[in-house]
Amino acid sequence: RRPDFADSAYRTFLDNPGARDIEPNDAINDKIALWQGDITTLEVDAIVNAANESLLGGGGVDGAIHSAAGHGLYQECKTLDGCKTGSAKLTGGHDLPAKHIIHAVGPIGYKPKLLGSCYWKSLQICDEHNLKEVAFCCISTGIFGFPNDAAAQIAMANVRQYLERPDTQIERVLFVMFLEKDKHIYREHIGRFFPPV
């Protein structure tokens, strides 16, 4: 069965003006989609940032999110007292179209358990706060140097396992790729973790 693209949540993702080269068939099933573009443009319940332990901003996607969300985000982050590697904390979206930001702190280098726990913890935060649509960037694969292919498989494996929990209220997970190479990697592996329905 093809996903129902009249569904407004999918249209939010796929009609986004930041989208490049992503056809509707990249919505794999009712719950999962791949999307290429700038995560700061997405109108979803939560976007997941790739932060550092200070939670006070930096380069990469973290810098882009802080720039787009405005100074109010920095002010809120200052109250959070940082975050441990492998964990995540929630803030408001401030000037972003997304309602919330989950700041996940990925590991530096190849530490698979810590990367997996960023995804798991972010999804737990969604359920704790009734956030039903969440978009992940490719945590740790930029400045922090985690190998892209392994990171993508860890991301998808954790999301798949989490969504099998009978008590989860999460309705949609979006994997956001910024780079061409990540788009190819996600397309290569997604069918194993999320077979088309």
Ligand code: AR6
């Ligand atoms: N939208 C979506 N994805 C993006 C965007 C964007 N606007 N910009 C970059 N990416 P990185 P890390 C992708 O380096 O490796 C910061 O200084 C990028 O292509 O942002 O976890 C923090 O403060 C890559 O796929 O994060 C930390 O100190 C992914 O986002 C450190 O970098 C993550 O790359 C974290 O390093």
